[in-house]
Amino acid sequence: MNQANAHVDFRLDDHLFFHFSQILARRTRALNAGLKPHGLDYPRWRVLAVLHEHSGASMRRLADLTSADRTTLTHTLRLMEAEGLIVRRERLDDRRSLEVSMTPKGQRLFAKILPLALAETDRALAGFSRHDTEILRDGLRRMAENLRE
Numbered sequence: 001m002n003q004a005n006a007h008v009d010f011r012l013d014d015h016l017f018f019h020f021s022q023i024l025a026r027r028t029r030a031l032n033a034g035l036k037p038h039g040l041d042y043p044r045w046r047v048l049a050v051l052h053e054h055s056g057a058s059m060r061r062l063a064d065l066t067s068a069d070r071t072t073l074t075h076t077l078r079l080m081e082a083e084g085l086i087v088r089r090e091r092l093d094d095r096r097s098l099e100v101s102m103t104p105k106g107q108r109l110f111a112k113i114l115p116l117a118l119a120e121t122d123r124a125l126a127g128f129s130r131h132d133t134e135i136l137r138d139g140l141r142r143m144a145e146n147l148r149e
Helices: 004-011 017-036 040-054 057-067 069-084 102-123 130-146
Strands: 086-091 094-102
Touching: 017 040, 017 102, 040 057, 040 069, 040 094, 040 102, 057 069, 057 094, 069 086, 094 102
Parallel strands: none
Antiparallel strands: 086 094
């Protein structure tokens, strides 16, 4: 497409990132509604989900995997630490850096709310075959890698 005429041919409904933002916003609203009775919100869910697989992650790694800016992440972690869901410790190999892990309370809460998150994923993928889902996942991974800084 000629860049000079791109604005003429642009249709929002054809723009992939418009759909990404719609999907994420709708899923976040649905998850927030389900998480609220557990005293959680989407940012805290993301931290728990990442720590489930990456216990002891550094702040940098956690910010990257949660897609949260450092200021927001620091605030979220402060709340989660006060709630007894996570613990932050100095890294043994680098005292200037912190590692973050879930507490047993955080692990129990994660196990309790995981079905809610999985149900929202299933709802979003209704009508997709396993093959469709694999192709979509692979394409999204490639896109994310293309945009890696």
